[in-house]
Amino acid sequence: QSVLTQPPSASGAPGQRVTISCSGSSSNIGINTVTWYRQLPGTAPKLLIHSSNQRPSGVPDRFSGSKSGTSASLAISGLQSEDEADYYCAAWDDSLNRPGFGGGTQLTVL
């Protein structure tokens, strides 16, 4: 069972905006920052968002992250076919004293 909770799937048409939620608790998202990873089939995860809302260099500004209370969100605007991937949120959990992932959200571009 994942420490963080994500919807298993999300979808949107090309050009649309889609958001993926990540729900946690007071021991993880509530007091720590959130990281988002993207994973294409058969490849290693790639860092997408760190510190809840910061994009590493090279990540398009179509991707944005936010956090409020014990929840976080990843927003993707101007959806493109190449955005089809699995998206994972992650955060350190102070009660467990280790990190945890969400279960992952499979994004489909219609």
Added chain:
Amino acid sequence: EVQLLESGGGFVQPGGSLRLSCAASRFTFSSYAMSWVRQAPGKGLEWVSGISGSGITTYYSDSVEGRFTISRDNSKNTLYLQMNSLRVDDTAVYYCAKGSGHNTVTVVLSPDWGQGTLVSVSS
């Protein structure tokens, strides 16, 4: 560019052992926490274990606590995962990942990952 190269995966019977290695290069290895993350076929990511840059602090997921041991040799720039008493549900691709700082908490932000090595446990 950071390089992380895992090795040591393979096929093993339940109850057996394997040792995974992750050879790191092009960064100051001892300055960064490292972790092992696995992904079972068709499943999500799971943080298995992590270790601080000095090797003093470690953590394990509940599913591997007492069976797996993480270690590092900073003189060889290599991360290890000793896996004992392997079970069928340990079957997964195992990735090593470089944290963003010295302490284990920094593994949450891992900008660099290896390509993964497959561990298959079956009778």
